[in-house]
Structures are given as structure tokens and as C-alpha cells.
Amino acid sequence: MKIKVFSGSHKGREGNTLILVEEFLKGAEEAGAETENIILIEKNIGYCRGKFECWLKTPGMCTIRDDMDDLLPKFMASDIVVFACPVYFDNVPAIMKNFIDRLAPLLLPHFEEDENGEYRHAKRYEKFPKIVVMSNAGLPGQTNFEVESLFFRRLARTFHTELIAEIYRGEGEIFRGKSNLMLKLLLGKYKKMLRCAGKEIVENQKLSEKTITELEKPIVPASLYIKFGNEEWDRLCEENKVD
Template sequence: MKITAFNGSPRAEQSTTNIIVQKFLEGAKLAGAEVDNVFLINKNINHCTGCFSCWFKTPGQCVFNDDMKELLEKYMSSDIICFATPVYSWNMTAALKNFVDRLIPLRHPVTTKNDGHYDMELRVKFPEAIVISNCGFPGVKNFETIKEVFKSCNPALEIYRNCGTLLRTRDPEIKTVVDEYLEYVKKAGFELVTSNQVSDNTKCKLQMEISSPEEYVKMMNI
């Protein structure tokens, strides 16, 4: 099994989102999966211009000769892909959105309908998707937009981490909780590879509270 994470954080390797991604991939690798962690901000990806050449003039091939050619190959050769992003203005980052827009050559200009949702027909079978998102605010409301955006790809697993800045905490008490949380992220990666699903108990633990909203806001405002 091959799992590729496409990380949309502008901070790349230094991002708190990457702390979660790395732990998930660690668990997947321990279970025998081949893993890859791609930092989109370091790639040369032009913006889609909506010319539709990849549908009508050169089916399946974009007019831009940039890093997306390599990334599309990584995408399609994977069994599972991970969309990873911090929350920026209620949504995914521009880097990840730009990447997602450039997936258009993988579709045909033929309209399909599924449960009232209209889309374009797939040129090839897409890999299974998971979502990892990190937010610097407490609570779950800030993930509502991202959840709606990725609903159409029917994710096999969604990991939404609030109070994200605490993933780098130096407070011994909080770090104990963070370490416990990250072990469950690792376990999720392991379970997904070995069982093709994540247990309900692990999913529940992925939502564990690192800090109460009140205490977190107090720390933020100091």
C-alpha cells in the first residue's frame, strides 16, 4: 500500500500540521505502507486558468509544464492520499486549493450525478482520501467549511485538531496530553493500513481535548 500526503501549509516541514501528518505516516509505515510527504509550497504549481485544454485539446494533459505532472503521477500511483492543511480564513490554504484545482486533467468533460451532487466523470479511479487539518483556535466550528469542502471526496478518515499551537508546547503537563494524542494519530495510520479502517475508539481519541477552550484562550491572550 502506498500513502501520499499533500501538505498545503506554507510552513512546510516546520508546520504544526506536519507534526500530525508525520505521526500518521509513521504509523502507516510501521504497518508496512510506503509513505511520501509532499510539501506543496516548495513545488512549482501554476494556477489553473480554466482553459479546458486538458479536456478538449490534449485530454488528460495540462498546458503547463510544471511540477504538477510529477504530482499527478504521485497522486494516481497512491492507494490513499492525504489532504493536509491548517485552517486559513475558515478554509484550506491557497497552496492546497491550487493543487486541488489542478487535478482537473483527471476528469472527463462528462457530467455525472450522485445523490443530488453533480460533478465531472473520472478519467481514472481516484485513490481513497483522508483529511488532516489543524487550527490555532479552540472548538470545532472553525472546521465546518473544510468539512463541507471535502465531503464530496467521501474521506475514509478525517482528523481535525483544534488548539493546534499546543502541539509544540513546552509545558510538561500539556505535553503529556499531546504525546498521548499523537500516539493515537500514529495508531490511526497503523489501523488504516492493517484493517482498511480506523476503530471507533481511535476515532474518538483523535477528538480528545488538549486544553479547555477557556484555558487556551487565556494562553492565547497573554
């Protein structure tokens, strides 16, 4: 099974998202998957020009020559693609949205009705990869992912495929904080669940109820995260102050 991750943190390899992705991929690899993690910020990806040239002038191909020439075939050669990114103002960050806009050549221009009586563009290819989404937000709580969850459900519908798993981690800054022994243990437990998720996706193409429940639990109580988080913001404001 081929799994490609498209990682959309603007911080690239420094991102908290990467920590989630790496653990998930460890589990997937242990279960036999062939994986690749593509860091979008390291790629040259222009903005969609919005003129439908990929449907009209060069059907199935964008008229912009950049790294999407390489990424589109990689996307389509996958059994599962993982969209991995932080939450930026309740939504996906610009780099991820830009990448998604550039997937337009994979569809046909023609409209069609789907099985629920909604409309979408017809598919250019018979089979599209299944989708997993992994995201983290700086604030605690699952409500931070409401927009992303709806967005990726709609995206799976648009691309004639299935959203097989959603892994959302609030309290995302916890991975960067100074770690005491207790926190190390809690993070270790969470990372183990991520590896478990990677394995389950390869073996069953879905997550078990137990894994979903464990992954959604707060790592520390929200009140504690907010208290220590604010102390850390104070420290960082002081440290970075320009005289």
C-alpha cells in the first residue's frame, strides 16, 4: 500500500504537525506501507490562475510548470493520501489550500449529480486515493476542527473518494513545550496511539472506535494547558522584545 502525506505547515520540518505525521507513518510502515512525506513549503507551487486552462487548453494538465508536475502523479499513484496541516483561523493554512486548488486537473469540467442529489464535477480518472486528514490546533478542544472536518468531507465528495480517517489534535503547542517527566509520559502515550492509527489504516482502512476515542482525549486538562500556555507566551514576549 502506498501512502503519501502532503504536509502543509508553514513551519515545514519545524512544525508540530510533523510530529503527528512521523508517528502515524511509523505505524503505517511497521504494517508494511510504502510511505512518503512531502513538505509543501519546500516545493515551488504557484497559485491556480483560475482560467480552467487545465480543462480547456491542456486537458488534465495545468499550464503552470512547477513542482505540481511531479506532485500530481504522486498524488494519483497513492492508495491513501494524508492531508496534514495546522489550523489557521479555523481553516486550512494558505499553503494547503493552494495545493488543493492545484488538484483541479484531476477532474473534468462537466457537471454531474451525485448519489445524494448534489452537484459536482465529473471525474477524469476511474479511481482516486482515499483520504486521511491530520491536523493540530494551538487551542484546546475538538471544536477548532469543525471547519476543517466539513471542508475535508466536502473535498472527498468533490474528488469522488472517501474520507477514511480524521485525526485532530488540540493543544498542539504541547509538543514544543518544556517537557517534564509526566508530560513525556502523556506524550508518549499519545504518540503510541498515533502509531496504532497508522497501523490500523494500513490493515483496515479505518480507525477503531477505541483509537478514535483515545486520540480525541485531551493530553492535559484544558485549564492547565491555558495556564502554562499563557505563562509561556509571557516568557516568549519578554525574550523576543526588541528594545
